[in-house]
Amino acid sequence: MNNEVQNAMRKIPSMDSLLALSWVEGFEAQIGREAVKDIISGLLSELRQKIRECPDTAFDFDSISRAAMLAVSEKAEFSLHKVVNATGVVIHTNLGRSLLADEAMDAVLNIASNYNTLEYSTQKGTRGERNDHVEWLICRLTGAEAAIVVNNNAGAVILALKALSDDKEAVISRGELVEIGGSFRIPDIMELSGAKMVEVGTTNMTHIKDYVSAITEETAMLLKIHPSNYRITGFTSTVSRAELAELAHSRGIILMEDLGSGMLVDTSCIGLTGDPTVRECAEEGADIVTFSGDKLLGGPQAGIIIGKAEIIDKLRKHPLLRALRVDKMTLAALEATLRIYLRGDILSIPTVSMVFKSQEELRKNAQNFYRRLKAFFETTRLRSVSLKVVPTNDTVGGGTYPQSQLPGYGVSLRLPELGSSGKLAEKLRGVSTSVIAGAANDAVLFHMRTLSGEDEKDIIAAFNEILSVGGN
Ligand SMILES: *Cc1c(COP(=O)(O)O)cnc(C)c1O
Numbered sequence: 001m002n003n004e005v006q007n008a009m010r011k012i013p014s015m016d017s018l019l020a021l022s023w024v025e026g027f028e029a030q031i032g033r034e035a036v037k038d039i040i041s042g043l044l045s046e047l048r049q050k051i052r053e054c055p056d057t058a059f060d061f062d063s064i065s066r067a068a069m070l071a072v073s074e075k076a077e078f079s080l081h082k083v084v085n086a087t088g089v090v091i092h093t094n095l096g097r098s099l100l101a102d103e104a105m106d107a108v109l110n111i112a113s114n115y116n117t118l119e120y121s122t123q124k125g126t127r128g129e130r131n132d133h134v135e136w137l138i139c140r141l142t143g144a145e146a147a148i149v150v151n152n153n154a155g156a157v158i159l160a161l162k163a164l165s166d167d168k169e170a171v172i173s174r175g176e177l178v179e180i181g182g183s184f185r186i187p188d189i190m191e192l193s194g195a196k197m198v199e200v201g202t203t204n205m206t207h208i209k210d211y212v213s214a215i216t217e218e219t220a221m222l223l224k225i226h227p228s229n230y231r232i233t234g235f236t237s238t239v240s241r242a243e244l245a246e247l248a249h250s251r252g253i254i255l256m257e258d259l260g261s262g263m264l265v266d267t268s269c270i271g272l273t274g275d276p277t278v279r280e281c282a283e284e285g286a287d288i289v290t291f292s293g294d295k296l297l298g299g300p301q302a303g304i305i306i307g308k309a310e311i312i313d314k315l316r317k318h319p320l321l322r323a324l325r326v327d328k329m330t331l332a333a334l335e336a337t338l339r340i341y342l343r344g345d346i347l348s349i350p351t352v353s354m355v356f357k358s359q360e361e362l363r364k365n366a367q368n369f370y371r372r373l374k375a376f377f378e379t380t381r382l383r384s385v386s387l388k389v390v391p392t393n394d395t396v397g398g399g400t401y402p403q404s405q406l407p408g409y410g411v412s413l414r415l416p417e418l419g420s421s422g423k424l425a426e427k428l429r430g431v432s433t434s435v436i437a438g439a440a441n442d443a444v445l446f447h448m449r450t451l452s453g454e455d456e457k458d459i460i461a462a463f464n465e466i467l468s469v470g471g472n
Pocket of ligand 1: 152153154155180184225226228229258259260261291292293302303398399
């Protein structure tokens, strides 16, 4: 070690001097002394490394104390926490997809904090089936003979392929070999499940004759995948579900469909057309359909599998089901959400209500929020505030209707005193209740569709926090 390095090393504060700082005690109470020590010690090793690489690295006691406090406080805060979604993307996978309805929340709280009938029949006084709590409801709402629920739709697809393909072939159109995001790629999923993938047709054109000539003794199923977040347009041809079902049944094999979002209600009244409801898929002949619980359905994360009783029974008996089973909180939330559908009270499901909101309603909300923001900024010393009520293009998200925009309204804000729109969006993310907003045309844009009244308060609180930190 040369002198310069040695000198710098000697200036590194001792662990004890850092642990003696007044802010340490509070954090010790939260995460424990050992954790605080480990975090600081990690920071000091990083500094030593930096000094070895670059002996004139600048530091002093204060800068290290500040860095230590930041690192420790980061670990003392909840990592998974609430944010405000001002993006206008209703089913935002990165922001947690669907918000649960109040009744679903109540059910979760009640079931999670009490013993319950998860696998118990109070009539017989013996073991019950956890799936029974929701099967009847799902069947009522979709017209299916039977249903089971697993951890998520990816799990549902894997379980169904594994149990039903029996290591034989599944025939799929090349136009449906999609990647859904979060590393869910159809060819990989099929390989994982042991089903042999037989591709037919081309990216844009698949005909019934392609399927016909691919079916052999080794074929277990025809597989139809919802293209989710992507569409092939122009010179295209796909085979209808009814035709596929007829072909499959005439050859004694099954038609399985991964529907992705899985709607229970018709959305054509708000201009979202082209996707069938789960019931329609079953009616048109799909023997088994898989879909998510937390996309357009608006419930908890889950994978729902509906279909013919004898097919679902095969899944029920498969050992993989044990590894994919849902927990009591999920079942509680799902049962409550499905009961809301059964009552026909769908607008009390937040996801459905946000998707169905009319542009006129959103315009009124935007005007109200505009007035609130304007009144707030008048109380500050900021002089460059430029607010506008503007029409927006919102989206359903979650891989549903990638091409359909939901016409909405929002409030745009330019505030050059606080920096560019990108800088402002960053500041809004950095406050205690982060606000995730879009930035367009050098303005930050708050889409009303995904904002509640509570969220509007949080946005104003965010500006208060930004201004107090910034000293304005
Ligand atoms: C979203 C989606 C999945 C994955 O569902 P998860 O519930 O996220 O596991 C699978 N297939 C399709 C077509 C989808 O849209």
